[in-house]
Amino acid sequence: MGRRESPLDPSAGPVEEFAQTLRNLRAAAGRPGYRELARRAGFSAAALAAAARGEQLPSQAVTLAFAQACGGDRTEWEQRWRLAAAAVTMQEEEEGAGDVTSPYLGLAAYQQADAGWFFGRERLVDDLLRQLAADRLVAVLGSSGSGKSSLLHAGVAARAVGHGLPGLAGRVRAVMLTPGADPMRSFTHAVLQASGRRATPSADAPEPDITEAAQTLERTPHLGDGQADGDLLVVVDQFEEVFTQCAAPDARKRFIDLLVSARRPGSRVRVLLGIRADFFARCAEHRVLAEALREATVLVTPMTAADLRDVIVKPAALRRVTVEPALVATVIAEAAGQPGVLPLVSHALRETWRRRRGKAMTLHAYQAAGGIDGAIARTADHFYAALPAPHQDIARRILLRLIAVGDGRRATHRPLPRADLDGNGHSAETEVVVGRLAAARLVTVDDDSVQLGHESLIDAWPRLQRWVQEDRDGLRIHQQLTDAAKTWHGLGRDPGALYRGARLALAEDWAGTHEPHLTSEERAFLTASIAAQAEEAAVTRRRALRLRHLVLVLTALSVTTTVTTVSAVRAQHTITRQRNAALAQNVAADVLASQNSDRPLAVQLGLAAYRMAPTVQTRNSLLSALTPPRIRHAKEITSIALSLDGRTLATGSGDRTIRLFDLTDHRRPVELARLPTHTDGVFLALSPDGRTLAAGSWRTLGSGNWDRTARLWDITDRRHPAHVVTLPGHTETVDSVAFSPDGRLLATGSGDHTTRLWRIDPQRHPTHLATLTSHADGVYTVAFSPDGRMLATGGNDDTVRVWKINDPAHPVESAVLTDHTDAVESVAFSPDGRLLATGGDDHTTRLWRLDPPRLPARLATLTSHTDGVYHVAFSPDGHTLTTAGDDRTTRLFDITDPARPVELAVFSGHTNAVTSAAFTPDGRTVITGSWDGTSQFIDTDLHRTLTRACDHARPTITRAQWDRYLPHLPYRPPCP
Template sequence: MSTLSSAANGRKLPSLAVTLAYVRACGGAEAEWSGRWHAAAAETAARVARDAEAASSGGTDAAALGAGRAPYAGLAAFQAEDGDRFFGREEMVDDLLNRLADRSLVTVFGASGAGKSSLLRAGLVPRWQGVALVITPGAHPLEECAIQLAGIAGEAPGRLHADLVADPRNLHRSVRQVMIRRADKAELLLVVDQFEETFTLCAEQEERARFIASLVTAAQTEGSRCRVVLGVRADFYEHCTNHAELARVMADAQVAVGPMGTDELRRAITQPATNAGCVLESALLAELIAAAYNRVGVMPMLSHALLETWRRRRGHTLTLAGFQAAGGIDGALAHTAEALYDTFTPHQQSLTKNLLCRLTALGEGTADTKRRITRSELDESDPDVGIVLDRLTTARLLTVDRAGIEITHEALIRRWPRLYGWLIDDREGLGIHHRLAVSAEAWESLGREPGALYRGTRLEVACAWLAAVGNVAERAQAAVLAPRERDFIDASLAVERAEADRARRRSLRMRQFTGLLAVLLIAAVTAACYAVSAESEMARQRNTALAQRVAVAAIALRSSRPALAAQLSLAADRLAPTPDTRDGLLSTMTTTLNGHTQVVSSVAFSPDGRTLATGSFDRTVRLWDTTDLRRPVAAATLVGHTDTVATVAFSPDGRTLASAGRDRTVWLWDVSDPRAPVRAGILTGHTDTVFFVVFSPDGRTLATGSYDHTIRLWNVADRAAPTALAKLTGHTLNVKPVAFSPDGRLLASGSDDRTVRLWDVSDPRHPAPRAVLTGHKDFVDAVVFSPDGRTLASSSDDRTIRLWDVTRPRRPARLAVLTGHADVVSSVAFSTDGRLLASSSDDRSTRLWNVADLRHPVPRAVLTGHVGAVQAVVFHPGGRTIATAGADHTAQLWETDPRRVVTRACEIAHPVITRTEWSRYFPGLAYRPPCRH
């Protein structure tokens, strides 16, 4: 009552919780009053700030408080000079120092936002008894290492860089040369922060390998005077293990940076404020600990929220009201970014979008990361560029130094909905722009060498993208391109026009020469016929090359201008009907299902084909009404999993859906009404990720494969009370896929131990092993039986698909090996008639194979369109459509029959391609729209 009385008298603003409780009691609108409260809190905070400023002019204590620097770092990582603000990780720093006493190379893993950089820079470096050097790899890690090391070695960076490129052992030699001048036992601590940039920004595989070899050699060579610490984002663990030398030394030298405990959080929150002469309200401290406890990646948001709360402090006190006015932990960052964005003019907002998209490296199977750029990528002739850059830097959303410009922390990418939306809306276009920026930088570094310019398909794709964002002829005024990039495109177009002019002149001379020969050698009929035939062949080759370029351009336009893309791909296929143009036509006519916010990991059709289920890393399962495959409709979203969903499967009667994933449980859902699904049961028992689930043909048994190295069989006849039947052991590593034969008597399983095992499950309570299939050279990711049960297909990280004759389960035989994918083959599926096999891959493609002759499979089509790894593929029961799941957060439906694709292309061909558009893509060819309406 006293709280409300104080508020009524204007002495104190009540908390948001108290305000809303009073509103509910009076029957008011909570949303409206919540907005009023935030406005009042912001006004109160501003008044407190003005009072503090006025007090500072009078020399009061408040002045002393306001004169000091902020006790919190916000989004920026703590540096070595921030020891008076860095608390809570003391035990972890001790652990790192102890490990470095015994090991020469230690890796520090943690999620983005866990505090790795601050731990290394403000925790470890100040306590190191010796010389410490901190680097971030960037696009050229060897060059960055040379520049930083040259500063303490007293050498020229260019010479040191040449030495590092020539021999990985030269880093070890340079460090010894530096340290031999120091105390006898002094050692250099080389901290490589944000080591994941070695994989995301360094495009040259050879340079990446040399950098890693240099680090390992410097740490491991006998007599070394160097200790190496790598700070790596957790989702790049697998990238590290792909390098044998690094994986070997990492095996027993890893430190995981997880969420802070309660005591650690309390020190991290209160101690900086105490040192700055401030105190926290007890309610605020409790709220902060409750909101941040056991949350991965929360540290930058917590630090930013504390900084914004400190700016809204009341005298020496950080208040709960100030924290809530800032937007809380989850909203403070977005609140700051959005408030700043709203102050910009429309042109400045456009510049902000372009700048932040440039500063983001798009992930392929991993989360998006920040990217460092130089000022040369910006058009600083526009005064608004400097304004935007200064204000974003002042707000600590960007960090600008002599090395370049970068987003202060990747939390901005994940937590500001507007930026996240920009990255999702035109991911394909952003990828094209980033590749253009890299190519322009390489061209500049080579002294604008003409050989480095775009030509052919790459130039067509870049121009098609520019046409989608603004008229190509006006690209010099488009804010999306930097001056260097505009020069690069201009030069590429100029070279292509010059080459086209030379080709036309050559063609004209050829025709003149042919005419002259015809006049002079009219009697030589054979020679004349030969000349005509040669010209016809030249025209055919020209048409083939032109059709292939247009097919690629059509795929780039399919999202922004689907009608034009359909007509271009169809016209290209008719101009030159080749496998490439046919694949382009199939790839253009897709239907995209949007809705998931993270990787879509699994897809499954119901037996009647009227429902599609998709599972995702966003912990949800979505159901889609696919009665009309061209216009799927979202039906329902299933929530309940507490971690990534890895697999979904329908029962044979279509009434039950099973889903499972990293939370180690299997959920059974009653989907008799797909618009109102109900949880029916839950299976527990596995001790690690459940990678795959599959129902037996009679629907009474469920098989599950898990990373705990086992397969389990469950009786699910009663969905509400499922029971365990048996546990199958034998695999020595993670079990991934499992599959029942059509008669339900045989079960196949694949594993990271590179084998496929066959099991007799005629009696599911007493399964028996039958055979072990070997041949794959890496992890087995998928297995599937053909509809007649006589053939088994398996796929692997070794980029191959293998076909096996399992007519005699005790003596399976090898039939064929399918190659063509350029990366992990994640999934395989047979069509209902068994004549087609579909495969999906991390190389972003889905391939179709004609397997009518099992010993001599033939490639049929390559489907492209996903902008990330393709995680799974499945056939529709009708056999003419496939569904795929992608790391680009989408599922897609594809027609596999080219004749049906042609019909559909003409159905959407409105408006009809104009003569101007035709001339741009088919120069020199008569206007001939592919569809007549």
Template sequence: MPRGERPLDAEGGPLLDFAAKLRRLREQAGSPTYRDLARRAHYSIATLSGAAGGRQLPTLAVTLAYVRACGGDEQEWELTWRRTVAACAAETVGAAPDRTIEAASAPYAGLASFQEADADTFFGRENLTGKLVEHLKKKRLLVLFGASGSGKSSVLRAGVLPKFSGTPALVFTPGPHPLEECAIQLAARARITPGPLYAELAAEPRTLHRVARQTLARSPNPTDGDLIVIVDQFEELFTLCRDAEERDAFVTSLLHAAQTPDSRCRVALAVRSDFYTHCTRLPGLVDALADAHIPVGPMTIDELRAAIVRPAVRAGLTVEGALLAALTAAAHGRPGTLPLLSHALLETWHRRRGNALTLAGFQAAGGFEGALAQTAEAFHSGLSDTQQRIARQLFLRLIALGEGTEDTKRRVPRHELDDTSDTSDTAQVLEQATRARLLTVDGDRIEITHEALISCWPRLGRWLSEDRDQLRLHRALTEATAVWESLHRDPDTLYRGARLATVKDLPKEALTARESAFLDASETAERTEALRVRRRVRRLRRLVTALIVLLVCAVTAVGFAVHSQQTVTAQRNHVLALKAVDTAAALRTRDRSLAAQLALAAHHLESNAATRNGLSSVLSRTLDSHTHALAVTRDGRTLATARDDGSLELWSLADPQRPTRLGAIDDHADSALALAFGPRGDVLAGVGRDREMRLWDVTDPRHPHPLSKTSTGHTDLVFSLDVSPDGSTIATGSYDHTIRLWNVSDPARPRFLNRLTGHSLNVKPVVFSPDGTTLASGSDDRTVRLWDVTDPLHAPAIAVLKDHDDFIDALAYSRDGRTLLSGSDDHTARLWDVTNPRQPRRLGRLDGHTGMVTSVEFTPDGRTVVTAGQDGTVRLWEATDRSHPVERASLSSLSGGLAVVLPLSAPGAIVTLSHDHTIDIWNTDPSWALAHACTHVRTTISRAQWSRHFPGLDYRPPCAGWNRTSPHP
């Protein structure tokens, strides 16, 4: 019989409580022997029995192995282990090691980043440092991506900068005002005043480049070296900066300084990897990322050993082998763990035995993640109740809440806090948190030393989860208070109404004196304004009462006459407006200046659907008139066109009003009839009259080149093709009544997969669902078929949609894949619910076109449907209610019937291809049309022209007050 376990003390504290819970878990699993547990967990009997012995806290890995062997919930037990670590830290705070030793004597940096002065103690990143230095020597822009805690800041400051010894450098973080911070740092280097420099940077992006050259020209050796600009924590542009214009100006200045031909700047940006997509929203930075970005991954085993052992050896210390093995095993392959590793080593150094760093000291510090939690808990437990409340508000104030990303740290000016005297509780909390290296105070700026604290301190995590909504309100209140004070307490910046009501529930103790003053001023202003309104209403009521008597008499006398005159005037205006709209449409290609003015004047005369549609119609822009096919990338920013002469052209439509030709290729033997981009926009597929499928590499749209050419095997004209969302499969639909599937995982070697049959007549449109599991096809047999293409080699038809009375010409899926849109020669478009593609359901019908519907699409937000028809119109439908779509606008083309309509990235922008091979770019937003109509005006409409088109109306040219320097009439 096995020997029973030693009884545990009932009053033993958190460590024994944890052991007791492990024993109860084992009992619930049927009390297996430790020999059985060892076979399941792959740990020794002694290790597992020691875990439940209560003498020391087991490691997280041993705990989870024990739990797994007993069938417990690993996630729940990981939380229990972390809470126990924190509780043990709080219990032993009185025995914490002495922290009064100078920080400089420690061989490890803890949570703080390595600085340039720490280059001789920075080990483990030599390979990455060499790669970055080589990159910066060859190129002038470096964008370093890595997880939080991967060591981006340290490798730039302590690794890269020392390699450019003697070269001037600017190292800063953007903060809420990146352009202002850049001006301050650059002005200090150039010995000039930052105010004028900030204004120049905002107005002219070339200023940074010029000042850098001016600064280098003053150096003793003006021809030696360049200015190194390091922008650390670049993600603050998205978490702290609220001014999009300042953000764009800052990025433009950096890119120009790095890319101009006579540049004397080398720019390095350190960005958290979860903000990569944010960077792709900055147009200039997107183009630069292809050649500039380098990822920072986890350290290798050898690099980790160097980072652990070499600083200790340099300080005359030794590292116990068991400790080295435990640390490398815990840190290897885990991104973002370097601050935890450094902090754990620092805490182990505080608990060293002689000149040896031991595993026992590491375990006493709380382990890998526990060391940080233990330090934070020790700090918290050493505070009074009042100071603990202050600490909670302080740490929450130092965190920027993530919007779709992880929470990040936030740098706060000292004056944002209350009483900052040396004897205040706030100052005491700051002093102790700084001494514990949890906070960093730099001048009058305060920030959390590293974001690892946010995820590793359970107490801080609870604070964030409890107060998250209030924190968002509080952060907005803090920013509003700063604006109020910066504008000398302008009353127009105070809160009122609903905004004031939402912040009244914030706890008073969480507010600083500045914020309380702002709220008090807001409430006073609201009460004063309400009193002023009540007085004004009373005066108006008395005045109105007196006037009503007079008005009743007057209105009775003139009412009939006025009504008659208004009716006649309204009818005249209606007729003139409609006539002007028709005339403007006819003049669009011959005299766009006059057409725009007639349409705008008609809208001013009578605002209705006809005048709004007419105004938008005359402002379309013709891009090309020799095009057979076109395609747009998924982001709506790049356009591909197949021209009559067989060539392909690529265009940037980031600004639809200023399309830019990027590149061209002339390898197509015949004009392409169908084009489609791959999901990432790096591959373009096309099929021509020769029924050959061609693939082009358009990763660099300025230099596209062919990848492959393959016969499709179709025996008749290929009408359409589509690329699956993962880019691995292409479907082609042909007049030979079939669909063919191709594997293009290797675009240079397409492979035929399958031939789908079932349609009895021509197959026209084919389109993949957004998840890539379903293919929809339309045919002249008046049906839409849905195919299960999860396995393209075995793709059965799973549903047939029968509701159209004529050929099916167009298909489109909504971005969420739940709705299918079809267009037909029967002049209608139909919506289908395909949430379950095996059981599709008929939804709404779109009636309005007077000719066949040749193209259909959803806008990216899914709320609007765009259709184009043989009748030469583009129609927009509000489709929020899929069962009852409502026509919102109708735009007319002078180029004949429309073949294709596709939405672009800019709001309201679309591109169309007509049957006479003309490409037009439109903006369907009426407010845009009103704002930009006058930009098409060259000569103001004359009095004679006005009298001819608007007889009987006073001469009021709609664009008389417009000029190109002040583009608003």
């Protein structure tokens, strides 16, 4: 809306050719603006503009609406669309569009080589680099699926290697590893591999020293840079494996001591640990590590809507492919604030990429792929169903072997050597299935190990969840047997490491029905355990000896526990807070989803989430739930107008009525009168004395013509309004009306690119004074300054113009503001006339200082809206600004310092674009109008709103509802 269309090459393909025919049809119709087409067609201006952009074939519904709005024949354009769709399908088959490498990695983590495709975590990467520059040991804490691995590899490591660390000289060299079952060996292997030397350390190789490792890499020609102050960055991904995979406490301690030694004076090593949040408390078991991480831990929070937009749009843009706005909005709505959702998003986008049409990824393709919740399950089920029956059994066994089932903790991934996947000697068939699993990205494979493509597969694939639940105890027994067998072999088959007693009995019983699943190592361990138990004779002596040992161990543990309790408690509190924050974010999303269907439930869920984690998101969702609709129209509300005394509200709607309400009691607006209109939408203004209503107009229903007038109504008797006069002269729709502060002037802005000034004193004999013609496109908004000496106009030419109207018959253009990059939808002066606020379709609100008026100075740009800003308004004291827009939100900003606005709250109660917003005279309420046909009354005293939340919370939330939304938490209704 407002930007000039780029030229098309119709010979470039069927999409471009079809778009050119749409443009030709619009030109033949007189080039109506896309905003005007939107009013005729019933689709958004953005959708109609995209149809003629030539980036993707529009849907049939959009095409027919576009054609009919321009006077085209429906049958003819339906046939044109079918031919174009067939041509697009043929072109895609010929070009093999699906073969282009996807810019989305699906379940796979981003590596350093993928840094060019990695988006959305720029601020977090900057924070981590600064933290690494200040501390030599830093932990990155996040839930499974939060993108920690990608952040470490494609974000921090890639940036550090390419650009160094902030404020520090010298090149950074990076070593990447996961601990595995033998962390010290993994470290040595990673250093040798990075240096280009023998990548497999010998069994008798000395244990590494972290400083020597740095010196080794510095001496390596292809890594060293000759700078003595360069640092080695050791990135330990999935650090929790030192607790889940490393069975030897001594080996675990040596590895942790090695990493912590990077903090000693003179060290040229920096260590970055990636830790899953629910394992952070385990770090407190190592006192030195807990102390090191006390002030050097960075939490990976869920992505914001803006971050997710980058994740969705920017990789496709690098392939010169666009992402349909509806797809972007849908993915953000489903994923925003959700912990652990990133791999699901990436996989869904990868599958959408495979189904794209031409140069565009569409919402239809995303839905066909199954969306965030269903894409992985659909891919995995399709893969499994395509396997022959014998290979299905092998695939099930492999996948279950790659899952660790702990006591009381959710299932996690479990990397295994490839040799451990096959216990029955069918190595060739196993390799075939592993290869197919890897091709489907359900597992990842390196030289000697296999692991799940991502832990999220466990939760996202119902079939795999069912397999785990069906044999959870058996999986745990097999997992413990595998670990015990490895420990036994690692200790040189020490008899003391064999199973005995109940553990042996459980393992024997399980092996009796799962013997083909045992590896040769596990089979040998179990056989040796059975033989050792049979040979034991001195049971009593050995038992007494074990008891004495147990007493010593317990004594030692009690001393150790005393030392570590404080750190452990603190860590547990941290984990609890993080769990509560994640759960509260999920509940906040449920509040927004349920507030229109069950508002009392939404209020109680919002209150519970806010008390659990009082964040901006939970507070905003609660505030939205506490703002019910007060007025309802049958169709969209296009405009509202509030009298200066706050007693009268006028609402205009697509239901072809203007309604007047008495607002003596805001909680119960009383309808006074209905004014029939000749159009299906109006723009309204009330005179300062509250006696005259002005209405601009949209198109007339039922024909290709539309009304070009403004009309005045006498509402002195609010129950019996009377039409007074019609103001002619405009040649297109009247898109905005405004009264001067003294009520003697009326300004009307029109799609004919002009603004007209009228003297309406007396109102029954209005006089046309002047026509302002500087705008190059439709005028969407007009506003008088408080002293009546200035007029601001904004429109579809992306500009705001300020006029001096000391002599209304001879207005003088004083300034032109050109910072907006799309149509300007609203302008408003502050009560003291020193500030001007402008809102536009470029998703921004801008604040200007008008001192002097001929040289406006931009003070601030507000960018929190994710779609067009349709209305801006100042509070009576000038300290608060409200904005409303196409992203369905109304926002409040503190502008006490207009150069540094602070967002106070976001209200998301409307289900469609918010078109209007107005403060009551006392500034305590903002009244909105929306295309969802409702008007809401927002209390600007946020504290009072929150403290009275329980007034809107009846009936009390039931236990079943509580357990559905707040599982694992005790039933505690917030409003008993």
